[in-house]
Amino acid sequence: MNDLILKEVARFLFPFIELYGFYIVFHGHLSPGGGFAGGVVCGAGFILYTLAHGHKALYSLLPRHIWTFCESAGLAFFIFLGLVGIFVGREFLANSSAGFPLGRTGELFSSGLVFLLNLAIGLKVASTVTTLFLNLEEED
């Protein structure tokens, strides 16, 4: 649907939606939300952009192979972070016992592994939601 109002509002809101998604992902260990919720917000922002401007505009922003690469990279990053614990001789997904710095409670860069796991899940969920939408749209 070619609509001027939707196009302009989507262009205006898109960076703020992405910023809010990143905020939820980065504060996953401090406030409600986390990797999944923030990733869904980011993916919804990309879907809104695609609905308003068409998927050519989205592919000029980030091409298709980068989306599928991010989908695999998020999962691979998560498994790699879990295997670090086994590599240093602890259990899978070991946090402070595997040597991740915990930091002070309540600060942004604290809680060691959980922060990085939220980043991995956010990347995975955002790219998966967007790729699902693109697959469904291309079937038409």
Next chain:
Amino acid sequence: MMSLLIALLLGSGLFFSFAGTVGLLRLPDVYCRLHATTKCDTLGAGLVLLAVMISGRPLSQIVKLLLILIFIWVANPTAAHILARAAYSAGTPQVANTSLLKEDTPCSL
């Protein structure tokens, strides 16, 4: 005095939400229902958020609530517009005695 103002804002926000819900349930077709529910979001949620904003919170929370309010006021009319336009271009039936303006009649969407 301040709590009276907060109660007034909350009450009017509740009234608009109630009116929007009644309109959603009782009005005859898509366009009338959209007209009712848009008021529900814009004024109902807006007035309740305004009441929360003036109820003595730290500045960081007030700024966040203000951003939510601006987001609702931008996104909600756009969503209603695009819903009405999609319904019109899909040929959703209108209630009897609907009078269109002459320049609205050609469906060039």
